[in-house]
Amino acid sequence: MSRAAATGFRRLLPPLLTLLLALATWDLAVRLLDLKPFLVPGPLRVGRAASDHAADLSRACLLTGGAALCGLAMSLLAGFAAALVFCQARLIEVALYPYAVFLQTVPIVAIAPLIILWMGPGFAAVVAVSFILSLFPVLANTTAGLTAVSSAHLDLFRLYRASRWQTLFRLRLPHALPHLVTGARISSGLSVIGAVVGEFSAGYGSDSHGLGYLIIFTSGQIKTDLLFACVLSCTLLGWCLFSAVSWSGRRILAKAHLEPV
Amino acid sequence: MISARGLVKAYPTGLQVLAGVDFTVSSGSFCSLVGPSGCGKSTLLRILAGIEKSSGGSFSVELADSRNLSYVFQDPTLLPWLSVAANVRLPLELRGQTQGQARAAVTEVLERVGLADFSAAYPNELSGGMKMRASIARALVTRPGALLLDEPFAALDELARARLHVELMNLWRRENWTALFITHNIAEAIFLAERVLVMSSRPGRVAAEFPVPFPQPRAPALRSSPEFAALAGRVFSALEATSAP
Ligand SMILES: Nc1ncnc2c1ncn2[C@@H]1O[C@H](COP(=O)(O)OP(=O)(O)OP(=O)(O)O)[C@@H](O)[C@H]1O
Ligand SMILES: [Mg+2]
Numbered sequence: 001m002s003r004a005a006a007t008g009f010r011r012l013l014p015p016l017l018t019l020l021l022a023l024a025t026w027d028l029a030v031r032l033l034d035l036k037p038f039l040v041p042g043p044l045r046v047g048r049a050a051s052d053h054a055a056d057l058s059r060a061c062l063l064t065g066g067a068a069l070c071g072l073a074m075s076l077l078a079g080f081a082a083a084l085v086f087c088q089a090r091l092i093e094v095a096l097y098p099y100a101v102f103l104q105t106v107p108i109v110a111i112a113p114l115i116i117l118w119m120g121p122g123f124a125a126v127v128a129v130s131f132i133l134s135l136f137p138v139l140a141n142t143t144a145g146l147t148a149v150s151s152a153h154l155d156l157f158r159l160y161r162a163s164r165w166q167t168l169f170r171l172r173l174p175h176a177l178p179h180l181v182t183g184a185r186i187s188s189g190l191s192v193i194g195a196v197v198g199e200f201s202a203g204y205g206s207d208s209h210g211l212g213y214l215i216i217f218t219s220g221q222i223k224t225d226l227l228f229a230c231v232l233s234c235t236l237l238g239w240c241l242f243s244a245v246s247w248s249g250r251r252i253l254a255k256a257h258l259e260p261v
Numbered sequence: 262m263i264s265a266r267g268l269v270k271a272y273p274t275g276l277q278v279l280a281g282v283d284f285t286v287s288s289g290s291f292c293s294l295v296g297p298s299g300c301g302k303s304t305l306l307r308i309l310a311g312i313e314k315s316s317g318g319s320f321s322v323e324l325a326d327s328r329n330l331s332y333v334f335q336d337p338t339l340l341p342w343l344s345v346a347a348n349v350r351l352p353l354e355l356r357g358q359t360q361g362q363a364r365a366a367v368t369e370v371l372e373r374v375g376l377a378d379f380s381a382a383y384p385n386e387l388s389g390g391m392k393m394r395a396s397i398a399r400a401l402v403t404r405p406g407a408l409l410l411d412e413p414f415a416a417l418d419e420l421a422r423a424r425l426h427v428e429l430m431n432l433w434r435r436e437n438w439t440a441l442f443i444t445h446n447i448a449e450a451i452f453l454a455e456r457v458l459v460m461s462s463r464p465g466r467v468a469a470e471f472p473v474p475f476p477q478p479r480a481p482a483l484r485s486s487p488e489f490a491a492l493a494g495r496v497f498s499a500l501e502a503t504s505a506p
Contacts, residue, residue, distance in 0.1 A: 150338075152334055152336055152338045153338055153340065155307070155312050155332075155334065155338075156334070156338050156351075157355070158311075158312050159310055159311070159312060159331075159332050160351075160352045160355040160356070161355070162355045166355055170340075170351070170354075170355075171340070174340070174342045256342055257341065257342045257343075257344075257383050257385075258341070258342050259341065
């Protein structure tokens with residue numbers, strides 16, 4: 001085994017052991033407490049349900065993942081753009097920021113049907129819900145990064161009579177990049193939740209279903225083992241997106257010689 | 262020439278920081294300023310540099326040949342995402358020079374401060390003394406007519422500090438900018454300067470002034486001479502007298 005593989009293995013071993021231990025405890029609890037499968041199915045049953053519906057599940061994952069990815073991308077663009085506007089004029093920030101907080105506090109489950117009513121069911125509506133839920137962390141973190149530059153660095157730029165644009169491009173933007181990455185990491189998980197919540201109310205059409213639809217459908221039919229498989233798929237999807245964003249964020253920051261926040 | 266007449270500063274908080282500061286630093290001379298902590302030394306430099314507004318009085322910074330005023334901050338304030346060369350180049354780029362136009366000046370100034378081998382390094386790969394050198398290089402790259410230095414060596418150990426003293430003196434004798442150097446360290450103030458100003462505690466004024474008679478270039482051994490110790494003693498007494506509660 002090469003050294004890189006050996007360290008990778010040593011890094012992976014503890015979380016893998018945790019997983020095995022959790023699965024074993026779960027299985028043991030179901031057997032010992034004699035839980036009914038329609039209440040709490042054991043891991044083997046859930047695994048079987050997942051493999052029986054592998055095609056459905058993977059198609060749903062792709063759809064939900066695609067919607068989440070689109071929502072996240074829109075959040076990144078819009079959040080970044082709005083933060084740029086906020087940092088240019090204190091007045092705009094003070095006037096608008098309190099309402100941006102609404103994005104965070106609005107009960108998305110209640111709003112989602114409304115959005116679908118307006119936009120009609122389909123991919124765009126699901127993306128919109130995902131976008132709304134994942135926008136705020138990007139916006140808030142990037143705004144903080146753009147405005148919270150150190151006064152010593154601002155003095156330096158003032159000393160050399162730097163223009164507003166020079167200060168933005170050479171000081172504020174590089175300083176905000178690690179904050180943007182942090183925002184994107186938080187938003188990545190939220191974008192998946194947003195997509196699933198969107199799918200609760202809006203399907204994509206007759207025979208393409210996202211994870212959200214499958215969850216509603218299987219819980220209505222008391223197919224608890226498949227429901228568990230769907231929920232685990234959602235979690236896994238969010239985890240994958242989070243890891244991908246974290247990994248690319250780390251790469252970008254390392255390339256730019258920036259410390260993560 | 263850098264001069265101030267009756268310079269007054271009160272912060273919006275109501276804090277009176279400067280109460281009529283008077284001094285003149287003639288062109289090409291090196292002047293040190295010592296004073297108790299919080300007496301307004303940094304505030305004074307910030308006003309002279311145009312970063313802060315005064316509340317009264319006047320000051321002037323006269324520079325020959327449209328040269329600029331540079332400022333070495335208390336912290337190195339390097340941008341962590343830029344290499345040493347890019348940090349040093351920043352003032353030139355802010356003036357609209359391209360990387361190519363600035364290259365010769367950056368290479369030369371890095372050589373002078375002894376960082377030629379580290380031009381591609383990043384600030385987090387430098388020691389405290391090297392960061393300070395980079396910061397000084399950044400201040401010198403525009404060929405300033407005057408240099409304000411705010412306790413630049415405060416965070417360094419004795420040895421690094423003594424080395425940088427010699428290097429700073431060499432740079433000054435070569436380029437002959439007008440220098441106003443703030444420090445807490447009386448020995449440092451005397452060793453570097455032709456004149457030492459003593460500031461009173463807040464609200465600050467210039468309370469005393471000492472010419473430094475030792476000829477240039479000065480050897481490190483000067484610090485242990487009796488004349489040096491006597492002058493340091495007098496500066497210390499003046500400082501003590503002004504900051505008595
Ligand atoms: N922006 C500000 N607003 C209000 N008060 C300030 C501000 N900046 C500095 N002060 C106050 O002004 C006084 C002088 O500050 P200044 O930094 O000029 O002191 P200093 O002589 O440089 O001190 P030190 O030797 O510790 O660096 C301090 O009491 C400080 O609290
Ligand atoms: Mg100070």
